Amino acid sequence: MKFQLRSNEQSINRCVWFLIATYIIIFCYFSFLKLISFSYGDFDLAVDEQFLWNLGWRGSFYSSILGTNFFGNHLHFIIIFLLPFYKLLPYSLTLLWLQTFILALGAWPLYLLAKNVLSPSWGLLAVFAYLLYPPLAYTNLFEFHPVVFVVFFLLFTLYFYHTRRFVLFVVFLAICLLCQENVSLGIAVLGIYAWAQRRSKKWILTPLIFGTVYFIFAVKVLLPFFNKNTLHFLLLYRHFGSSYSEIFSNILLHPLGTFSYILQAEKLHYLFNLFAPLGLISLLSPISLLPAIPFFLQHLLSNRSTEITVYFHYAAELIPFIFTAFIFGIKRALSFAVFKKKSYLLALCLSGALILGSLRLWPHFTQAAANQWQVDTKDRIKKFFLKKIPPQAPVIATFEFLPFLAHRSGLYSFHHVYGGFHTISAKPYVLPSDIEYALLDFSDELTFGARGFFSPQGYENLRNFLSSGSWGIVNAVDSIVLFKKGEKRDIFLYKVMDVPPQPENKAGYVIENGIEFLGYDVLEDEGRFKVIFYWHCLEKIDKDITVFFHLVDSEGRIIYESLIPLCYRIYPTTAWAAGEYIREVKFLPFIQEVKTKGARWKMGFYNFLSGKGYPVIEKDTFGRIELNLK
Numbered sequence: 001m002k003f004q005l006r007s008n009e010q011s012i013n014r015c016v017w018f019l020i021a022t023y024i025i026i027f028c029y030f031s032f033l034k035l036i037s038f039s040y041g042d043f044d045l046a047v048d049e050q051f052l053w054n055l056g057w058r059g060s061f062y063s064s065i066l067g068t069n070f071f072g073n074h075l076h077f078i079i080i081f082l083l084p085f086y087k088l089l090p091y092s093l094t095l096l097w098l099q100t101f102i103l104a105l106g107a108w109p110l111y112l113l114a115k116n117v118l119s120p121s122w123g124l125l126a127v128f129a130y131l132l133y134p135p136l137a138y139t140n141l142f143e144f145h146p147v148v149f150v151v152f153f154l155l156f157t158l159y160f161y162h163t164r165r166f167v168l169f170v171v172f173l174a175i176c177l178l179c180q181e182n183v184s185l186g187i188a189v190l191g192i193y194a195w196a197q198r199r200s201k202k203w204i205l206t207p208l209i210f211g212t213v214y215f216i217f218a219v220k221v222l223l224p225f226f227n228k229n230t231l232h233f234l235l236l237y238r239h240f241g242s243s244y245s246e247i248f249s250n251i252l253l254h255p256l257g258t259f260s261y262i263l264q265a266e267k268l269h270y271l272f273n274l275f276a277p278l279g280l281i282s283l284l285s286p287i288s289l290l291p292a293i294p295f296f297l298q299h300l301l302s303n304r305s306t307e308i309t310v311y312f313h314y315a316a317e318l319i320p321f322i323f324t325a326f327i328f329g330i331k332r333a334l335s336f337a338v339f340k341k342k343s344y345l346l347a348l349c350l351s352g353a354l355i356l357g358s359l360r361l362w363p364h365f366t367q368a369a370a371n372q373w374q375v376d377t378k379d380r381i382k383k384f385f386l387k388k389i390p391p392q393a394p395v396i397a398t399f400e401f402l403p404f405l406a407h408r409s410g411l412y413s414f415h416h417v418y419g420g421f422h423t424i425s426a427k428p429y430v431l432p433s434d435i436e437y438a439l440l441d442f443s444d445e446l447t448f449g450a451r452g453f454f455s456p457q458g459y460e461n462l463r464n465f466l467s468s469g470s471w472g473i474v475n476a477v478d479s480i481v482l483f484k485k486g487e488k489r490d491i492f493l494y495k496v497m498d499v500p501p502q503p504e505n506k507a508g509y510v511i512e513n514g515i516e517f518l519g520y521d522v523l524e525d526e527g528r529f530k531v532i533f534y535w536h537c538l539e540k541i542d543k544d545i546t547v548f549f550h551l552v553d554s555e556g557r558i559i560y561e562s563l564i565p566l567c568y569r570i571y572p573t574t575a576w577a578a579g580e581y582i583r584e585v586k587f588l589p590f591i592q593e594v595k596t597k598g599a600r601w602k603m604g605f606y607n608f609l610s611g612k613g614y615p616v617i618e619k620d621t622f623g624r625i626e627l628n629l630k
Contacts, residue, residue, distance in 0.1 A: 012120040016111050016127050023104045023131045027140050030365060031096040033373035034141065038382050038400040041446050043413045044143035046402030048079060049095060052086045053407050065402070065413050067422055067429070072227035075218055076146035077178040092403045095144045102152045103140050106320075107131055109155040114327045116163055122330060125347060129354050130323055134277055134361040135315035141365075145313045150179035154186075154320035161190070162324075166202060173207060181218040183317060185294035187211030193290045219244070232425045236302045251301065262300045270299075270308040274315065274322060277357030279350050282322050284329035292321035377560055377589060381477050385439055388474060388482055395437040398444040405439075414440055415453045420461050431465070436485055438471065443479035443563040450609045459572050466570065476587045477528050479564045494567040497581040501534040505628055509616045511605050514541035515573060517616075518581075522629055529588040529601075529629050535566070537576040544608040545573045549588060550624065554598030560591060565608060572608075588629070601627040 034040055047063055051070040054060040063070040071077070086094055107127045114123035130136065139148055153175045160169040173190075176183050191208025234242065239261075241247040251258050275282055282289065295317040299307040307314045330346065333339055339346045386404050389395055394410030396417065405411050416422060416429040446452035465471075472487025481493070503519030510516050518534040551560035564586055566573055576582070588601065602624035605614040615623020 009115075009120045012124050015124055016107065019127055019131055020104045020107050023107075024100055027100045027104070027137070028097050030141060030369060030373070031100060032093060033369055035092055035096065035403070036379070037373045037375050038379050039368075039373055040143055040403055041399050041444075042143050043399055043402050043415075044145055045092060045095065046406050046411070046413075047073070048076075048144050048146065049086075049092055049403060049406040050408075050411055051079065052083055052095075053090065054409060055080070056083055056087050056090070058409060060409070062409075064409060064411050064432075066231070067416070068228055068230040069226040072223065073231055074147070075178075075181040075222055075226075078149050078175070079146040082146075090407070092144075092406070099144055099148055100140055102149050103136060104131070106152040106155050109152070109159045110323055110327075113155070113159045113162060113324065116159075117327050117331055118334075122327075122347075125350065126323065126327060126330075129278055129326065129350070132277075132354050132358045132361075133319070133323075134357055135274060135310040136319060137361055137365070138311045139313045139316050139319070142311070142313050145316070147180040147183075148313060148316045150176055150183055151316055151319050153179065154183075154317075155323070157190075158320060158324050161194075161203070169203075170206060173210065177210070177214050180317075181215065181223065182294070182298060184211040184215040184218065185298075186291045186317060186321075188215065189291040189294060193287070196287060196290065230422055230425060230427055232427070235424055235426065236304050239303055240301070258301070266305075267300050267308050270310065273310045274318065277353065278322070278326050279353030281329040281333060281350060282325035284332045285325040285327075288325035288328045289321055292318050295321075377591060378478060378562075381480060381589060382441070384477075385475065385480055385482050389437050389439065393437055394432070394435045395439060396431065396435050397439040398441045398447045400441065400444065401439050410434065414438070415447045417465050418447055418458045418461055419453045419455060420458075435469075438465075438483040439480070440483070441480045442565055442568045448565070448569055454609070456574070459569055459575060462570055477589055478562050478587065479568070481568065492585060494571060494582060494584040496571075497583050500536075500581055501583060503532075503534045507625065509625060510538070511545060511614050511616065512541065512543055514539050514543065515545065515576070517625070520627065522627075524590065525587070527590050529590055531586050531588060531627070531629065533584045533586065535582040535584065537573075537578055537580045537582070539578045540576070542574055545605055545614065546608040547586075548604050548606065550602045550604070550622070551591065551599055552602060556621070559599060560589070562588065601629045603627055 043065055047065050047070075050065060051061070051063055054062065054070075061069050061071065063073070066073050082095070082098060085098060088094075107130050110130050111123040111127045114126040136151075139145075139151075153172050157169060157172040157176055160166075160172060173187055176187060187207045188211025191204045191206070191211065194203040194207065234244070234247065237247050240250045299314055302308075306312045330350075333346055334343055382401065386401065389405065392408050392410075394408070394412075395405055396412040396414050397405060398414050402411065402413060410432070412431065412435065417431055420429060421427060422429050442448065448454055448458070466483070470485050471483040472485075472489055473491040473493070474482040474484045474487055474489065476482070476491065476493070501518060504521045506519040507517045508519070514537065516536040516538055518536055520534065521532040523530040523532075546563060546565045549560075549562040549564065550558050553559055567582065567584055571582075591599070602620070602622075604620075604622045604624040605616065606612060607614070613623060616625055617623055620626075
């Protein structure tokens, strides 16, 4: 029995468009939730949006966030064609929804290819697989990236290749080159793929010459011209050498070292996550994966850990080739004796793999939509702070604020200050002197976290920044502080004291034998609790201790959680000197609606880098201390 739906082709076409529309609705909704809950935690969306705003309203190609021409980062020329849409609707959601639309529409050329190679019924299954594919979903919801447009255009390029429509093949091939400079390598190898399939010279030489020439021109002329030696992507491969020639020669001349670097457990797991959701069927057509080899090598040889996981956008260039291989893998599998007369068995096996793959994916998104992506008190606090920054005022901020501040020429990401260098660069970062505001969330994981841009010396850069700009505090709540140059309000975050303090609420708890919590004072101040904590460093420690606060109801359920580093990372515990007394101020939100429900604040401690908890009260679930904040 063959796998063939009883519906006619027209009905199957309608099913395909229904699936595409459903995907668009779901992922537009997800991206909306992520945006309003400040859950876009990197700077990619802000970089692209600021570029379009600068280009559309100021005619400038400069990116203040990157500190260079926008095209010095990547040759994303495709983004220029989005300007009319952005001019019409100048919002972050415009870009996020365009990204969803273009990825969803990639299902159509995939369907056309599968229908041509197999049948409409198999085409429908391929579309179902594509729209459920976990790496596609993660690519869609990780920020905004012009390179993901290559999924749509590459799928059409491959469709026109396999249907031998040369002119359209060349047109879409050229559009692919506009998406990002590295795409040219895949295009070049597409010529080798054509040679392996014994195509005529025009099919071989056109992609081979176009791709090779464009890549050389891009890396030797265009990128250096736009970049001005600001971004150094070769640092991602410095374990192989310091120049293109040295890197390529070491990779080729030391194959054992190269393969040992590729065949690491986490990289094999990455490959499994790419192929397993499709039942590994793509591996039955290795020739179809040939043009993807440059992209596999790019990611597997890089020292950037985010490139070997499907949770970011780096699978975008791979997806068209993996799905082309999926289609031809099915064609080959149908020649096996077990499936020759019972193709429905293969369809059932693949459907099972798709469902299992989606079971790993969808709980993540549905739980996030119900929890992390819901607007909470912390999100409302962030919105409150954004309103205090005048339009067009030059500002530096931590990641989650950047998309909401993109409509200005002077926008800067604080991770450059904290890390001391431009992103992927050996060039020291020098902040322009005209910045007026700094909006910082000191619990921002990517800026300050161990998996982000944390460095043991980062706090020194932070202290130098605050001491060199005549910064004053406009307001502070939770872990968020708004600074302004020249602000004269008498607000401080911490001070090293000359004499032992005498807190009103005494404590006397010792954390990890190194720090004593002496006690605290409480003031109700402008809709928040101003809590002054007193600490005593008993001995020099190497643990970076952070404080967390829980507001719990009468049954112990957590209503609100806050993570605020001791001394706001400006003076971490690793820098404290033995014998010091420290006075620190934290501003906790006053949540009116839970005041009469027996709610109470509790405070606990953990290691910022390792996540290890430091319990103080044995009877408490998290070892927390109860605070008397009323």
